[in-house]
Amino acid sequence: MLYAFELSGEHEELPAAEVFACLKIEGLDFRPHTSIDQCLVVEIAGNAENVEKILTGTITDRLAMTHHILKVVGITENTPDAILKLAEAFDSSGYIKEGQSFVVRAKRIKHHVDFPGEFLERKIGGCIYRKGFRANLKNPDVEFRVILSEKAVLGTLLSSIDRSAYEARTPQNKPFFHPGVLMPRVARALINLSGIKSGGLILDPFCGTAGILIEAGLVGARVIGIDAQEKLVMGARMNLEAFKLDYALMEGDACRMPLKEATIDAVVTDPPYGRSAAILAESLEGLYSCALEEIERVLKPGGIAVVVSDKPASEYGEKVGLKVLNIYAQRVHRSLTRIITIFQKDNFSEELKNENKSRE
Structure with missing residues (x-):
């Protein structure tokens, strides 16, 4: 049909x-x-x-x-x-x-x-x-x-589709607001592109005010958020509580995540843009490189990572063994085009790691 x-x-x-x-x-x-x-x-x-x-x-x-x-x-x-x-x-x-x-x-x-x-x-x-x-x-x-x-x-x-529900969840309507975040419709689309199912475990290592985590929680996923700024972690908690969602939040470094290997079903994240962004790494390039290495580590084999950036992120992901499935460009305004990169952790790379460990 x-x-x-x-x-x-x-x-x-x-x-x-x-x-x-x-x-x-x-x-x-x-x-x-x-x-x-x-x-x-x-x-x-x-x-x-x-x-x-x-x-x-x-x-x-x-x-x-x-x-x-x-x-x-x-x-x-x-x-x-x-x-x-x-x-x-x-x-x-x-x-x-x-x-x-x-x-x-x-x-x-x-x-x-x-x-x-x-x-x-x-x-x-x-x-x-x-x-x-x-x-x-x-x-x-x-x-x-x-x-x-x-x-x-x-x-x-x-x-x-009740698109008015997404308008009701715009960042300005949430208890804690911080500029420069994804709109709910975009965040939900990215959650769907990750392939996460109800009950699956999803991570946002740059969670900000939890816009991505809220959309994930509303489709039944279990959510974990990490952010380097204490203020944003507190704000994320306020927003998640407003929607009565179960969550785990922590203040921390996306380059050193306190998570076990191969435990996360999907990652959807919108890392900071621009030189003025508050980051723990020495540069945005260094941040992307080490964060994607950590994302690859915590993802389950076959898991999807959706990464939003203002510059191409594919080379950083490929260097750590992630496979690029798709790249989409979304023009926000004249000076900003979002690049949405869909990565997948290869089953083969995980098998190779396990084989190397057994030899050691």
């Missing part, structure tokens, strides 16, 4: 990558089908009822860079004739039940079409009305949505 994710468009690659990560976390059998501007269509195998329970439950709760999830009726060219032909021809069973009411909503993506969405809503509504269903604009049982991008995707709305 095909399902469409109506993406936020706040980044060219991150929203789709986040969807794939969440589907993988939930163990769904999927493959990409169609990718167009601000819409990703995925084919998911398995019992439709079970799949949709997961999509409307855990995945809807986790996603940050998606607006809506649709059950796809069909994909066609983005012309009125092609879309109306699809609307006339589709089998309504599986999308709307006898006696249910409906509404049609059209979403135009940028300037991919030059006709008004309202025109198409009326026309598609007429097609569905002729199949024996009644329209209800205020309180419908089923919402049909058509996404007008490079192609047109018609489907029924399964769920909508």
Whole structure:
């Protein structure tokens, strides 16, 4: 069955990558089908009822860079004739039940079409009305949505992501505020990209005010935070307490973490930028190098580390044996572009270490 994710468009690659990560976390059998501007269509195998329970439950709760999830009726060219032909021809069973009411909503993506969405809503509504269903604009049982991008995707709305919840958690709304932190939607997307599952153990060795840890805790992960500044550790505690999350916090050095080897499932962190940042290392380059060495040490084999930086961090990670899976650039403003590097600890490197230890 095909399902469409109506993406936020706040980044060219991150929203789709986040969807794939969440589907993988939930163990769904999927493959990409169609990718167009601000819409990703995925084919998911398995019992439709079970799949949709997961999509409307855990995945809807986790996603940050998606607006809506649709059950796809069909994909066609983005012309009125092609879309109306699809609307006339589709089998309504599986999308709307006898006696249910409906509404049609059209979403135009940028300037991919030059006709008004309202025109198409009326026309598609007429097609569905002729199949024996009644329209209800205020309180419908089923919402049909058509996404007008490079192609047109018609489907029924399964769920909508509550993006207002992320706005409610903006840094200024938390008990302790400190400038220069990630916004909750970005932090949640990075948590999802780490592949952390509910009950997994996640570390932020530069935790600051705990924005990343809060998003991890809200998806059910166990969280550990470290920061070099006592003031920020105290502030992080205030923020975590406000969300009633279980946590472990400590003031310390990311280059000398009091954690055992291979005990952490995932790391997501946003190290300090700029020369004025309060760090214990002699330079930012030295900080990245030694912190990534520690991250590699504490990660479990196969574990993911998501590192945000203002300069490329891939070479520092590769030097300590971490594998680079992906690199994303996110422009924040004219003088700052965040570089998001996804590392993975190689199973082979851990096996080699163990072999060397046994020889010693």
